[in-house]
Amino acid sequence: MEFSEHIRTANVENVVLRHPFHPSTKGTLCITGHHLIFSDRENQSCRQVVLLLRNIDAVEKSVENLLGNSGLLSSARRKERLGKRVPSSGTLTIKCKDLCVLQLDIPGMEQCLNIAHSIEALSSLNEVVDMYPFFHRPSDASLQDQWGLSGPQQQYHQMEALRDRWRLSDVNGDFTVCPSYPPTALVPKTVSDKMLLKAARFRQAGRFPVLCYHHRKNGKVIMRSSQPLMGANRKRCREDELLLQAVIDGSDKGYIIDTRSSQQAQQAWMTGGGFESKSSYPGWTRLHRQIERGKGLQESLIKLVEACGDQTNNMDRWLSKLENSKWLHHVQTALSTAGLLAECVERDGHSVLVHGSEGTDCTLLISTLAQLIMDPGCRTLEGFLTLLEREWVQGGHPFQQRCARSAHSHARLQQESPVFLLLLDCVWQLWYQFPLALGFSEDLLLRLATEAYASNYGTFLCNSDWERCATGVKEKTHCLFQALLKPRERELYSNPLYESTELAIWPSVHPQSLQLWRGFFLRWSQQGRHLEEAHKEMRTMICEWGSLALR
Template identity: 30%
Template structure:
């Protein structure tokens, strides 16, 4: 002990070795080998690789082995083989430290503390490797203590197999399907829309078979390789016209409203044509328009989305800026951007694009619902923004699309069979960055806005949407890996693709049992979903259900905010929860909708919510929010420990299981799930802010 007057001596110990060097003395007790899927091959590996923990700048982490296969990059340590601390929401295909090759976004090397983008052949190999993922994870690996030969092999292998252009049949999708051909095709209750019967059933379900017909003109793809084998057109369209114009200029049916109005889409004719061809095409279109317009109402409403919505390049640019806010290397970078985070967020324009897309979908809904007018969406290929708007309209107007199987069927119809170019837009082959655009992710973000505003209206959860966005980069499912049905069909036929144990067949992402066990799948289903009550027998013969929210007398027009942009000085409750600081609040955009739109919009929002009728999102500035679960889940600094929606969902599931058990023991159900909303006033439920998503270190595993 020191005497009362003595001064404490200053510490004299100085450490000349890093934390990594201290920990390297700890021997690795057992050899850890990667778990390989059918068709997966180990390509290269490196031992004594140090993986950093991103929580702070203390260089804390763990040693292990870094491997690269034809499917993934994986980091293996002593904990990799242990079943301790198993999360409730574990993915059976992708582990916590696994990165599929398609999920790799960019790779950086660190040379003398300077970061450099790695591409192609390297003259010098880095001391550290940083991998940025498309699901917004960031991995930091130290290679200082790895053998030089192993560093060369692993770095070169990772760059080559994840970044260089490749042939379609080199994707792991084909290796897996060849090695495991007899897996379930995952149809379940999802309608795949690859048969004539599927389309006829959809026409019958929506009562669209009065004015529309399924055509088989494209069997054998004799009309166009971009069109599906079967699709629906107005009865007035002849097969000769479809053949003559190779599918361009032909209105293709998407969906029919309860009042008979229909939503259609059309790929535009090429802009540069000689005069005679242009005149002939114009006369053809005029005839089509007059035939499918509905007197005495307005003529057919046409909307060229290429001019009324942001371009794909603008969408890609906005998302590229937006995602940089969430690709955080370390705590220092996080706190450096935290001060100006909201000004940076606004400058990306991503939230404004979401608002514009939702506004456009509501405009289409107004035409269908209020004006009883057919709407024809036009786009160059009718397979990008047409898919976004048509899907959103159906989610808003058709409660079936808000069920899990209905939403999956919708994606099959509008996106997979509809010919969205997933291969190009996701850049799975790394052939052209110019074609890349997060169009499907834009749809999921827009749907998330609806889910967080009206959770009881959806059978699925935001976790379902997050998992679906991650599944874009898992190359064992064919759902998101082809540009068209033709491309898929031509790559699954032929003698070279036949296997000894059965026919060559891809999995679909809709077979959730491939990725999750039953307990984990429960997180995809909303236990508070307000199920549609079954009508009494006496009511079944009555007229079709109409939405409660019809247009009433015009309301006073809402004044727009004089300030342009999304943010102002006041504190927003949601964002305060996210970042724990007094920061800006979303405000109304000065881009005021047209009067008729505002009347329709305000009138609907003035009435009680019908969870099985028309559903309109709130699109004024404060209502368009950041999808916290997807974008912020990997940043420890923004997490609140010990709570959040995942923990809440787990508690709710436990309670629902107990309630169902009580129901089985009781003559009358104690709390039917279809009437849960009676426990609380609907308006209060709608107005209540969502709880902040907690994905703390315990919960991060819930989303892999």
């Protein structure tokens, strides 16, 4: 595809840019296939703003045609304007997925509309191979570099304790069994690949139960899957039942945490889905913990962003809007459910299976948070990125669908849902409550929140590993996680206060313990600016103290 087909006007002079924390400046606006570039040539510094078009969520046009509106003027004034042929002008308000809002004052109504059309067309391209990661070539990286950090193979080989009862299966080697799973999976040794094939047919989208976490302290595990397809006629799958029985072999019981309410599970049962019945899965106790996803969670984000943009400075109104958004309620529910999962494994000593409907959203949210709570290895910078890669990228979270739009888009809600953003908010709550226990900084969480919606890297492209292989993402783009572990980036995103601990970190979920993630939701406000400056100053002081202590 030729990007030039969508560019009606490539350059406009004398454009005024209004950008948060900077004075208004006049300069040249340029549109390329992937970027909006503003250059201020009036000042000696020659400031340049480069915005990835994929980061644009909505464009609002305000065109003022002074000639067309001249009826509002006096007859003499109208003649004066007509004589001078005063040109029309327009303002574009650009609302980004990272919540930044820019304004562009563009001379000429036609040019303004052309720019708006070009931005709207280029920011919503759906073909993966047309997106910027396929064109991004950083000077410090090569396409021959390793793509990704680890996989099930590395997980298996790093844990000798797994080898007695678990094995690596390549039943999904060609992605035909489950397109959203990686080619290899960890399963009980007593379960053959033929059994896995039958269990996959009994689970939605083929997501049969696989191991995602092995607890070193007591050998218990966390499994994840999608819902069983028992339907109204109460179908059974002996192979699926044997698979789960093999997980708790030798122990008294296990828990199934269903991220739907009991009522939602019953409704799914009537439409072909369902849940594990006690009679078919003896030894397993089912717990329902409803976690919002889909349209409800997207609307919650929209309401929260609207509240954060309220300029009335009315505290009662602000608190009311914050409460009505229910975003912190979703944070509380996610942390509470993850805490329950961690308690089952860490304190009670039982293995757990987690699933909802598809098993690609809230299932991954809960399993990730529980591992952070229990496992100190997941709390280092590299450990956390490896965890995200294993659970979300390889685990089949549909990033391209969920992060297609953010909070400002006027498009009708389809499959968008900020589940990954909810995860990062929950991790920030852990970071806020345990400032010494996590080896990465808030800056890393902010970077990940931005990259998930618009990135130079291919890590969050597509909806599954199968799609990434089919489109050549791993051969033709660079890996974000590899870039974040380079020395300069590692220094920026590490927590200078980090002190490793083997203890579990149990978050408080009382309402007074949960905070609005101001670093993200208020990052473009003056308050957020002051917080950012304070954090940078504190970080500099801590690093300086650390350097002095080492001398």
